[in-house]
């Protein structure tokens with residue numbers, strides 16, 4: 346049938362065809378029949394979310410194959426801006442950051458892609474995907490608006506990103522059928538339609554109008570109305586407890602015609618440190634999915650494979666400020682390690698009632714290894730490292746400044762002040778220290794300051810002693826209206842007996858998250874040498890070497906158990922594996938993908954912030970086991986003594 350006849354037929358069906366030069370591919374909506382139309386035929390997707398930035402590249406094909414085998418015909422991913430631009434104009438698009446490679450792998454596996462390009466994504470990912478180098482105490486930009494400073498950064502990023510994505514569009518022969526702009530914008534205070542329109546124009550320009558653009562908002566008219574914009578199809582998100590009729594009625598207010606779409610049908614939910622691990626019953630979810638598919642809706646299950654917040658990448662919610670753990674398991678049908686669960690097979694069974702499901706075998710869960718105990722030795726404390734941290738000497742400031750002001754975007758900064766006179770049990774107050782600060786005088790542990798929880802403590806010291814305050818950035822706030830108030834460090838000067846403390850030395854830990862692995866490795870080497878600090882309560886590095894099989898095929902995924910430890914960071918062979926907070930839970934073990942391990946000798950380093958189990962006769966060990974532990978409710982015996990709280 347010639348293109349002319351086909352075009353006139355489609356027009357008679359009120360389908361405006363968008364053809365591409367490369368093939369007669371098309372993707373649009375038939376508003377009369379309330380359905381997507383792909384290549385001229387009615388189309389519905391059943392999709393699952395997986396975030397490439399939360400799974401090593403090595404495992405992308407494995408997870409995507411399992412998603413295909415579940416009967417999905419599409420997958421959904423965000424693009425995390427900060428994952429690709431760690432420093433201004435420094436871009437990373439290879440290895441675990443190879444976004445185009447991920448999209449091609451999805452296509453190879455036979456999956457279409459729903460691409461949520463941001464620039465803001467939420468996703469419980471640090472700063473909702475924004476790079477924290479946008480922040481400084483001098484430029485108070487209003488994120489997610491037409492603020493000129495913000496928009497300049499966004500435009501520069503999109504000018505880099507969009508050309509990479511263009512060949513991946515469905516109409517250009519790629520797998521990307523839909524592109525989401527921004528994320529749940531209707532849940533944000535600004536409601537700046539000029540900003541959304543700016544993004545829409547920019548994306549359409551770069552993609553030569555070949556992308557099907559859409560928005561996603563919570564399931565209420567108010568939120569959808571603010572987040573949506575004529576020209577981009579409005580979709581909504583809701584979990585199994587919501588009323589589907591009401592949710593889709595809200596979508597209908599904005600989109601009177603067109604397919605029902607739930608862009609985030611929650612298979613589980615996010616966790617926070619110190620709260621119980623959230624789950625969604627597998628049978629209830631399967632029944633609910635069945636109902637949703639019976640509605641004729643297009644569904645994306647959020648998450649289908651959750652993965653891991655490696656490094657410092659986890660996000661936080663606020664208020665109250667609560668950081669998200671390293672595991673992003675999300676009680677998803679595929680576990681954080683990509684293992685198959687009963688929920689996976691229940692979902693596959695439901696999908697097979699509505700969609701063709703491949704008969705071939707489902708790829709099996711990967712083997713997990715027990716490598717046993719590793720005894721650790723004490724290395725340098727933060728006090729032993731000052732000359733390494735700042736070889737040219739510390740940054741000297743009269744008043745304390747934010748970490749971002751000294752270009753420290755993730756991790757830790759030590760603030761130091763020399764006491765001018767002796768103090769005995771005098772009150773140190775820090776009204777805005779973000780997020781958590783470990784306080785000592787010389788080598789004497791004094792206490793912990795915690796933003797919104799603990800503002801002060803009594804300290805003792807002699808004139809000339811050093812007041813050392815290691816501040817931990819636990820995550821930039823990910824969601825809501827306080828994302829604009831996201832600086833980290835000692836943001837208001839400390840007072841001692843109501844006297845403002847001045848004249849500070851700053852030691853930013855630049856090399857614990859450097860984009861360059863060898864920089865991290867050389868820092869960790871220094872951190873495991875010369876330990877002159879005797880205290881077990883000063884933030885200190887601990888290290889050990891574990892022997893794995895020399896045969897690479899025997900090197901498998903495993904989990905590192907931090908049972909006896911309190912709170913800190915794990916590095917394996919220089920890879921920043923993530924945070925642990927055993928004293929709070931619910932996560933006690935971190936997933937260790939085999940991609941960070943090597944045959945033979947492996948180097949394990951812990952940075953313990955509070956209290957190490959390494960005294961006389963203590964179990965100064967970590968254990969490598971073959972099962973996860975992310976739902977513990979017991980509190981570790983090593984809870985640090987409480988400090989003064991000035992609520």
Ligand SMILES: CCCCNC(=S)N1C[C@H](O)[C@@H](O)[C@@H](O)[C@H]1CO
Pocket residue numbers: 466467468469528529582609614615662824
């Ligand atoms: C506690 C506030 C949670 C806000 N986030 C919500 S509603 N969600 C919607 C959001 O679009 C997605 O990125 C995820 O962040 C998801 C929760 O997993």
